Amino acid sequence: MSVRNILLGCATILMVASLYLVFIYVPTEATMGVVQRIFYFHVPLAWVAFLAFFVVFAFSILYLWKRAEKWDVLASASAEVGTVFTTLFLATGSIWAKPVWGVWWTWDPRLTSALILWIIYIAYHLVRSYAGGSRGPRFAAVVGIVGFIDVPIVALAITLWRTQHPGPAIFQGGLAPSMMLTLMVCLITFTVLYALLMLIRIAMKNDESEIRRLKLTGN
Amino acid sequence: MSFWNKALAIAWKDVISEMRTREIVFSVLVFAILVIVVFNFAFGETQETLTAVAPGILWVTFAFSGVLSLNRAFVAEKEDGCLEGLMACSAGREVIFVGKLLGNLLFMLVVEAIALPVFMVLFNLPVLSFELITITVLATVGFVALGTLFSALATNTRAREMVLPILFLPLVVPVIIAAVKATGLALAGQSWSDMSTWLSMIIAFDIVFLVVSYLVFPFVIEE
Numbered sequence: 014m015s016v017r018n019i020l021l022g023c024a025t026i027l028m029v030a031s032l033y034l035v036f037i038y039v040p041t042e043a044t045m046g047v048v049q050r051i052f053y054f055h056v057p058l059a060w061v062a063f064l065a066f067f068v069v070f071a072f073s074i075l076y077l078w079k080r081a082e083k084w085d086v087l088a089s090a091s092a093e094v095g096t097v098f099t100t101l102f103l104a105t106g107s108i109w110a111k112p113v114w115g116v117w118w119t120w121d122p123r124l125t126s127a128l129i130l131w132i133i134y135i136a137y138h139l140v141r142s143y144a145g146g147s148r149g150p151r152f153a154a155v156v157g158i159v160g161f162i163d164v165p166i167v168a169l170a171i172t173l174w175r176t177q178h179p180g181p182a183i184f185q186g187g188l189a190p191s192m193m194l195t196l197m198v199c200l201i202t203f204t205v206l207y208a209l210l211m212l213i214r215i216a217m218k219n220d221e222s223e224i225r226r227l228k229l230t231g232n
Numbered sequence: 233m234s235f236w237n238k239a240l241a242i243a244w245k246d247v248i249s250e251m252r253t254r255e256i257v258f259s260v261l262v263f264a265i266l267v268i269v270v271f272n273f274a275f276g277e278t279q280e281t282l283t284a285v286a287p288g289i290l291w292v293t294f295a296f297s298g299v300l301s302l303n304r305a306f307v308a309e310k311e312d313g314c315l316e317g318l319m320a321c322s323a324g325r326e327v328i329f330v331g332k333l334l335g336n337l338l339f340m341l342v343v344e345a346i347a348l349p350v351f352m353v354l355f356n357l358p359v360l361s362f363e364l365i366t367i368t369v370l371a372t373v374g375f376v377a378l379g380t381l382f383s384a385l386a387t388n389t390r391a392r393e394m395v396l397p398i399l400f401l402p403l404v405v406p407v408i409i410a411a412v413k414a415t416g417l418a419l420a421g422q423s424w425s426d427m428s429t430w431l432s433m434i435i436a437f438d439i440v441f442l443v444v445s446y447l448v449f450p451f452v453i454e455e
Contacts, residue, residue, distance in 0.1 A: 077451050129402045129405055132398075132402040133402050133403060135398075136395075136398050136399040136402065139395060139398060139399070140385065140389060140395060140399060143389040143390045143391055143395055144388065144389045144390075145389070145390065148388055148389075151451055151452075151454075152385050152388070152389070152452065154451070155381075155385060155448050155451055155452055156385075156399065158444075158448060159378075159381070159403065159444055159445075159448060160403065162440070162444055163403045163406070166406045166437060166440065167402075167403075167405055167406050169406070169433075170405065170406035170409045170410060170433065170437075171405075171406075171409065173409075173429070173433070174409045174413060
């Protein structure tokens with residue numbers, strides 16, 4: 014059995030378990046009601062997005078240093094997954110905000126930082142495709158490094174800028190044990206899903222470059 | 233030649249070329265004044281509104297004109313293999329970065345030096361203060377440090393005029409926020425200690441952006 018199939022099996026089992034925990038096992042939160050269950054998807058999505066961008070950062074440095082194509086493949090696959098997960102956590106956050114805060118969007122430090130994070134990695138993909146040829150991976154690596162270093166700076170500046178806004182009060186009270194368990198299982202599920210998506214994307218990218226090589230050499 | 237002599241020579245080359253062509257500073261300055269005029273149409277109802285939005289208008293103006301000016305920074309280097317020439321002579325890539333940075337910084341400061349008094353007069357705001365000039369110069373250093381890096385990167389892509397603002401503006405947001413906040417306090421006549429948080433933030437961002445851009449720049453222009 015390949016690693017990919019094992020991961021696929023794990024992800025499927027974990028996803029079913031997560032769905033059971035989120036929709037059946039865990040009690041409904043007292044003040045926010047049933048919509049709070051989106052929390053168990055929202056937080057893992059955000060966690061995976063940050064993990065993915067850290068992976069982009071690490072492999073971008075490795076690529077610029079060693080210049081092996083495989084590091085660029087890893088970085089670009091991770092950036093794609095990260096961008097998708099950022100889009101999803103912005104969307105789930107927005108769906109959650111509407112009934113609880115009464116608005117789809119508010120210029121809260123966390124939300125604003127997340128939006129800028131999203132724009133930075135959209136630009137990452139833009140640069141990669143617009144640079145063309147051997148420049149693409151190199152330029153993308155530069156954006157991957159500078160972008161990741163910039164994220165905490167952006168967050169710091171925005172937090173100081175909007176000090177009058179209260180942060181979302183989810184983490185202040187602590188979580189009930191059943192909620193904590195559900196969150197942990199969801200975190201593991203989405204991390205496994207990330208690994209699986211990475212493997213699939215990397216395999217696709219390797220096939221793509223193999224096809225390109227065959228087309229060029231003709232044998 | 234020492235590191236700084238070489239960097240200054242590159243910056244000086246840009247200054248001479250700019251004095252002969254008048255491509256960047258003049259058109260960017262006209263653009264900056266235009267932006268101020270357009271904002272006046274958008275917000276110029278009462279003096280109170282104008283005073284409230286003035287710091288934001290000022291920095292949006294500087295950011296847009298900065299992007300316009302940075303878009304041109306490496307165009308001349310691309311023509312006739314100028315950049316290859318610079319890299320072939322003994323100047324290291326770090327030297328090219330510092331030289332281009334100094335040139336860009338000078339161009340932007342010249343534009344700001346003229347646009348700032350115009351802005352003050354048109355918006356009827358308190359006269360130029362030493363605080364405001366310090367904030368402008370400090371924030372421009374960070375802006376240009378990151379801008380020089382991404383200008384070199386964007387010039388080598390398709391649709392470069394679009395790539396630079398999309399890539400550069402979200403990354404430079406911290407400097408703009410700190411500059412807007414500090415400018416607001418300076419325009420309200422606050423003391424140094426009131427704006428020290430924002431000033432020290434600008435200085436910290438300057439250092440981070442200078443170091444990161446300096447380290448990463450060599451990877452952008454190797455060809």
